[in-house]
Structure formats: structure tokens, C-alpha cells
Amino acid sequence: MLNVLQPQIISPDFDVFIKSFRERLSDLFNHTYDYNNLSLDRGLPDHFLSEIMDMKPLSVAIPECYGGRGVLVKECLSVLSAASYESLSLSLIFGINIALFLEPFAKYGDSSLKPAVFHRFLEEKAMGGLMITEKAYGSDALNMRTSYEQYGSGYQIKGQKHWQGLTGAADFWLVTARKKNAQGELARDIDFFLTDNNLPEQKIDVERYYNNLGLYAIPYGINNIDIEVPQEHRLQPESTGIKLMLDTLHRSRLQFPGMGMGFIKRLLDETLTHCKNRQVSGLRLHEIDAVKQQLSRIQAAFTICSAMCSYSTSVSSISADLSGNGIDANSVKALVTDLMQESAQISLQLAGANGYRLDHIAGRSVVDSRPFQIFEGSNEMLYSQVAEAVTKLMRKSKEQNLLAFLNVYHLTQHASPYFKKALDLNLSDQIKQRDLVTLGKVIARVICFQFVLQIGNNGFNPQLVSITQDHVSMDIAMLIGQLASNNQAAPQMEYEENSDWTNFTAI
Structure with missing residues (x-):
């Protein structure tokens, strides 16, 4: 179980906060590191990212009672916009953290876990992401094969996910899985589980990284899941996991x-x-x-x-x-x-x-x-x-x-x-x-x-x-x-017959 820590309060005026954030990003990307000329490198240099995170941009997606700015949509979008003016990759890193981890965790996560998790985001520059996509199913999330079984006071989760932004780089994940019954069948509903990569029993292994075409600052790859998490790590939907x-x-x-x-x-x-x-x-x-x-x-x-x-x-x-x-x-x-x-x-x-x-x-x-x-x-x-x-x-x-x-x-x-x-x-x-x-x-x-x-x-x-x-x-x-x-055109799957242009010339 994560330790409960006291929140560190962040309370500057937002107009001052976002103005300072924009100016600092501009300096970092265009002068201090000249990132445009480093754009072929994979990932952001650790010291570069650390300086960005020193400004606590993700505080906008953390409730005030845990030391954040209050999860106001206007502030979240302003931070995303300020980042994407300099780097779409950086903005997507923030977007993954905000919309796919911090917001759902703030809404559905167990209250006993929130102080320590949010503290690590604010004070230790932690990051989080969401694991849904699987190789065989893509957008067909309802048929995912990652499954979980309950044991004692926890859950064992097994499966494989891919194309998760921040693969191998996130400290926390929200992992989706379907419950497996005694007959080995998977339930229709989907559940979400918080995992902490710092704990050996919860660590998700990266099988390999993808050589993605763009968004070089963000690692993607294949993730193998064979982990155990405590009962309180399961997110609590208001009705069903699908609605969550x-x-x-x-x-x-x-x-x-x-x-x-x-x-x-x-x-x-x-x-x-x-x-x-x-x-x-x-x-x-x-x-x-x-x-x-x-x-x-x-x-x-x-x-x-x-x-x-x-x-x-x-x-x-x-x-x-x-x-x-x-x-x-x-x-x-x-x-x-x-x-x-x-x-x-x-x-x-x-x-x-x-x-x-x-x-x-x-x-x-x-x-x-x-x-x-x-x-x-x-x-x-x-x-x-x-x-x-x-x-x-x-x-x-x-x-x-x-x-x-x-x-x-x-x-x-x-x-x-x-x-x-x-x-x-x-x-x-x-x-x-x-x-x-x-x-x-x-x-x-x-x-x-x-x-x-x-x-x-x-x-x-x-x-x-x-x-x-x-x-x-x-x-x-x-x-x-x-x-x-009313275009009815459909592909001819066996198209080779009478389709070589050299047979249809006058010479």
C-alpha cells in the first residue's frame, strides 16, 4: 500500500503561472536546448524534461485538496496549448497524463491511494498512462483478452498491450482487463487497475519498443503484463466499467x-x-x-x-x-x-x-x-x-x-x-x-x-x-x-489480369 503524505500546496495566480510556463518553454525549446535540431533523437533528454517538469505543469490536473490547482478544464487545456505551441510531442505527453491518467484516477481512484500518488506527480515528477489497446483487437476494446482473477485481497492481471504512449517511461498505469471466471471465460464488462512500476510485483515489462514514424519524444512498444495488485487498486465505476x-x-x-x-x-x-x-x-x-x-x-x-x-x-x-x-x-x-x-x-x-x-x-x-x-x-x-x-x-x-x-x-x-x-x-x-x-x-x-x-x-x-x-x-x-x-467503387482483389500497360501500347 502506498504511503500517505501531506500535500504540497501550489497557489500562484493562473495567469501568472501560464505566462511563466509559456516563456520558460519557449526559452528551453528555442535557446537552452535548441530542441528542433535534436528532433531526430528518441525521447526527451532527462535533464530537459526535468526542467520542464520543475514548473509542475501537471498540477492543473490534480485536485486542490492534494496540492494541485483543482482539475479545471480551462487550465488543463491552456497547459496543453502552451506545450503544443513548442512541441506536439510534449503536449501529447501532458495529454496522456492529464486525460488518460490523472483525471480518471482523481474521479474513480481509491481515496486511500490519492495522497501518495499525487504527491509523486507534484514532487517527484512522476508520470502515468492508460493501457487499453491490444495487438489483435485495436479499436475493438470490448473484446480485449487481458484478464484478471481475484485472489485473497488482490488481483492477478495477465495480458499484453501495445501502442501505449510513455511505454517504459511511465511510473503509473491504469490497466484495463476483463474478469476471468472459473471456466476461463471472460466477462463482458471491463475493469481498470492502478499499477505502480516501482513495485516489483506490479512492474510491467516492455517486450520491445516500436520505431515510431513521428512523435519521437514519446516511447511506444509492446507491454507484457503479469502482475499482482491490491484490492484498493481497482478503480470504482459509478455503474459499469464500460461507462467508466x-x-x-x-x-x-x-x-x-x-x-x-x-x-x-x-x-x-x-x-x-x-x-x-x-x-x-x-x-x-x-x-x-x-x-x-x-x-x-x-x-x-x-x-x-x-x-x-x-x-x-x-x-x-x-x-x-x-x-x-x-x-x-x-x-x-x-x-x-x-x-x-x-x-x-x-x-x-x-x-x-x-x-x-x-x-x-x-x-x-x-x-x-x-x-x-x-x-x-x-x-x-x-x-x-x-x-x-x-x-x-x-x-x-x-x-x-x-x-x-x-x-x-x-x-x-x-x-x-x-x-x-x-x-x-x-x-x-x-x-x-x-x-x-x-x-x-x-x-x-x-x-x-x-x-x-x-x-x-x-x-x-x-x-x-x-x-x-x-x-x-x-x-x-x-x-x-x-x-x-453515389460512388459504388470496390477494389478488384485479383487485379493482375489485363493490367500490364506495356501490352497496350501502339509500338
């Missing part, structure tokens, strides 16, 4: 905009500066019409991400039950990560040849942001789930017209009139999966534009709101065109 998992994942997805915010702003700042200084045929790059469109798309992404952060702040506190927030959480995660990748691609294109370097912000951003569209649910799957959930609600209300439904649905009722011409279509009862993905992209954009309208009503830059409306309107029109095309 959905609550955790939906809260995490709603906090993705924190990581996207600083990342997109950095790309916007760097790209605007480049386009102001770069001349082509006597014109500055930003004066060329096609470039204007590209720059304005990054500004639209910046605006949508800002609105998402505002929305997440209002709904995703740990006191809220987010297990039923699949539509908004999946819309936010899928769209913001698509916007992150698109912004990086635009920045790289406008940077020209110089951008195609791993030590250039644009080149590195393309590679680092790409997996965000895959992990925590691939975007195609999430868009499909958004469309399935909305069409299910439409059937329940006996409504076939998309516009008519969105006009009364609480997440879209203020935004849908802006796109009424495009959205005025009847949906069939049987929609192909490929069309569900496209429909989900449409619905996600309407939902997130409503967030834009909300911050616009609160005084957010009206020019940016107008730019965003233009781009969202264009995107929705294009996606509706995709739906109308």
Missing part, C-alpha cells in the same frame, strides 16, 4: 482541442511570417490569391479549434458524466485532428523545399500530427459513429429530412440554418458505411460551427468567424456532393 471507459475516452477526445490549439496557432504564426517575407514574381506570397485561400483555411482551423476549447471547458469537467457524449466528443476529436493535419500540409506546401525537413516546424508537424487521426479511435470510425447516432435519433423521431432534424437538435439548431440549402436532403433507411463516414463529416462540421457561433456571440473576432463560415460552407457543399455521387 466511455466517460474517460469522451473527456479525452473533448480535450484534444487543447493539443490542437497551440499547434495550429504556431503553424499559423510561422506560415503568416513566411508568406509576408517571401516574394514570388514581385509579389509577397500572401498577396497571391491561391495562397490567401490556404492561409484563411488555417485561420478557420484556428477559429474552430478555439471554439472547441471553449465548448470543452463548459462540458468536460470530471464532475460530469460524459459516457453519453459520443456525438460531440467524436465530432470534436475527428474534426480537430483533421484540421491539424490539413494545417500542417498547407504550412509545408507554402514553406516550399525548406519545409520538407524534420527539423522544420512544417515537416515535423505533418509527421507528428498524422497519428492523431488514428489513435483513440480512427477518424473514419468516429465520423461513422456520429452519423449512426444521429440517424438513430432521426428514426426515433420519425424524421427523414436532415435539415429538419438538425434545426431542432440541441448541438446543431443554431448552426444548421447557415447551411440550409446543402442540408435539405432526405436520408434513406439504409446508408452505406462509406456514406456514413461522409455524413459524419458533415454533421461534425455543423456541430462545431455552432461552437464558433457561440464564441462569436461572446465577442470572438468577427472576421475570423466570417472566414470560418465561408470554409465550413464550402466543405459541407463538397461533402454533400460526395454523398450525391
Whole structure:
């Protein structure tokens, strides 16, 4: 059992805290260590990471009664944004710790364990992560094979997990497993267990590390689990373990905009500066019409991400039950990560040849942001789930017209009139999966534009709101065109017959 220690109080004004944090990060990444030129190294140097953690960034995700800042969503997202302005990898490290360990542990963990665990985060620079994904099942978490059996006053857990961020580097893990009965069958529900890698009986062994394509600062790999934990290490769900998992994942997805915010702003700042200084045929790059469109798309992404952060702040506190927030959480995660990748691609294109370097912000951003569209649910799957959930609600209300439904649905009722011409279509009862993905992209954009309208009503830059409306309107029109095309194309698995072009030339 972990020792109970007295909390160390942290109480600076947050505006002072975050300003100091941003300035120190900028100095560390751009001057003290010149991290851009170290970007091919795996992991962050220990002394470098130690200096970052000296600022206690994870205090934002620790309750006040244990010495933290209180788990306020606005503060958590601000720390993620400040980090991602300098390094998307660092922001993801914080995101893993905040959304996938500290918040669920604060909400569901045994109170007897919290003082010592939170003390180690605040005073010993500990880190934590979440283990769900398995090699054979991926997003099919409900069929995971990691299992546990109860013995005496504890549990024995066995299995294998992979692609966990901070593999081999985290001090604590939340490990998911299914209960094994006397017949060797696994229960349908899922349980979560706290593990402490400092204790031999709880240590999770790394079989091997992956040579990941990007996000070099974060180790990933295969983890073999054969551990024993005390009874109090099992998290206590309010109802079922599946709802605990959905609550955790939906809260995490709603906090993705924190990581996207600083990342997109950095790309916007760097790209605007480049386009102001770069001349082509006597014109500055930003004066060329096609470039204007590209720059304005990054500004639209910046605006949508800002609105998402505002929305997440209002709904995703740990006191809220987010297990039923699949539509908004999946819309936010899928769209913001698509916007992150698109912004990086635009920045790289406008940077020209110089951008195609791993030590250039644009080149590195393309590679680092790409997996965000895959992990925590691939975007195609999430868009499909958004469309399935909305069409299910439409059937329940006996409504076939998309516009008519969105006009009364609480997440879209203020935004849908802006796109009424495009959205005025009847949906069939049987929609192909490929069309569900496209429909989900449409619905996600309407939902997130409503967030834009909300911050616009609160005084957010009206020019940016107008730019965003233009781009969202264009995107929705294009996606509706995709739906109308009724594309039936399917791959020819045995395609080699009559497919060698050299047999079809005149000479």
C-alpha cells in the first residue's frame, strides 16, 4: 500500500503561472536546448524534461485538496496549448497524463491511494498512462483478452498491450482487463487497475519498443503484463466499467482541442511570417490569391479549434458524466485532428523545399500530427459513429429530412440554418458505411460551427468567424456532393489480369 503524505500546496495566480510556463518553454525549446535540431533523437533528454517538469505543469490536473490547482478544464487545456505551441510531442505527453491518467484516477481512484500518488506527480515528477489497446483487437476494446482473477485481497492481471504512449517511461498505469471466471471465460464488462512500476510485483515489462514514424519524444512498444495488485487498486465505476471507459475516452477526445490549439496557432504564426517575407514574381506570397485561400483555411482551423476549447471547458469537467457524449466528443476529436493535419500540409506546401525537413516546424508537424487521426479511435470510425447516432435519433423521431432534424437538435439548431440549402436532403433507411463516414463529416462540421457561433456571440473576432463560415460552407457543399455521387467503387482483389500497360501500347 502506498504511503500517505501531506500535500504540497501550489497557489500562484493562473495567469501568472501560464505566462511563466509559456516563456520558460519557449526559452528551453528555442535557446537552452535548441530542441528542433535534436528532433531526430528518441525521447526527451532527462535533464530537459526535468526542467520542464520543475514548473509542475501537471498540477492543473490534480485536485486542490492534494496540492494541485483543482482539475479545471480551462487550465488543463491552456497547459496543453502552451506545450503544443513548442512541441506536439510534449503536449501529447501532458495529454496522456492529464486525460488518460490523472483525471480518471482523481474521479474513480481509491481515496486511500490519492495522497501518495499525487504527491509523486507534484514532487517527484512522476508520470502515468492508460493501457487499453491490444495487438489483435485495436479499436475493438470490448473484446480485449487481458484478464484478471481475484485472489485473497488482490488481483492477478495477465495480458499484453501495445501502442501505449510513455511505454517504459511511465511510473503509473491504469490497466484495463476483463474478469476471468472459473471456466476461463471472460466477462463482458471491463475493469481498470492502478499499477505502480516501482513495485516489483506490479512492474510491467516492455517486450520491445516500436520505431515510431513521428512523435519521437514519446516511447511506444509492446507491454507484457503479469502482475499482482491490491484490492484498493481497482478503480470504482459509478455503474459499469464500460461507462467508466466511455466517460474517460469522451473527456479525452473533448480535450484534444487543447493539443490542437497551440499547434495550429504556431503553424499559423510561422506560415503568416513566411508568406509576408517571401516574394514570388514581385509579389509577397500572401498577396497571391491561391495562397490567401490556404492561409484563411488555417485561420478557420484556428477559429474552430478555439471554439472547441471553449465548448470543452463548459462540458468536460470530471464532475460530469460524459459516457453519453459520443456525438460531440467524436465530432470534436475527428474534426480537430483533421484540421491539424490539413494545417500542417498547407504550412509545408507554402514553406516550399525548406519545409520538407524534420527539423522544420512544417515537416515535423505533418509527421507528428498524422497519428492523431488514428489513435483513440480512427477518424473514419468516429465520423461513422456520429452519423449512426444521429440517424438513430432521426428514426426515433420519425424524421427523414436532415435539415429538419438538425434545426431542432440541441448541438446543431443554431448552426444548421447557415447551411440550409446543402442540408435539405432526405436520408434513406439504409446508408452505406462509406456514406456514413461522409455524413459524419458533415454533421461534425455543423456541430462545431455552432461552437464558433457561440464564441462569436461572446465577442470572438468577427472576421475570423466570417472566414470560418465561408470554409465550413464550402466543405459541407463538397461533402454533400460526395454523398450525391453515389460512388459504388470496390477494389478488384485479383487485379493482375489485363493490367500490364506495356501490352497496350501502339509500338
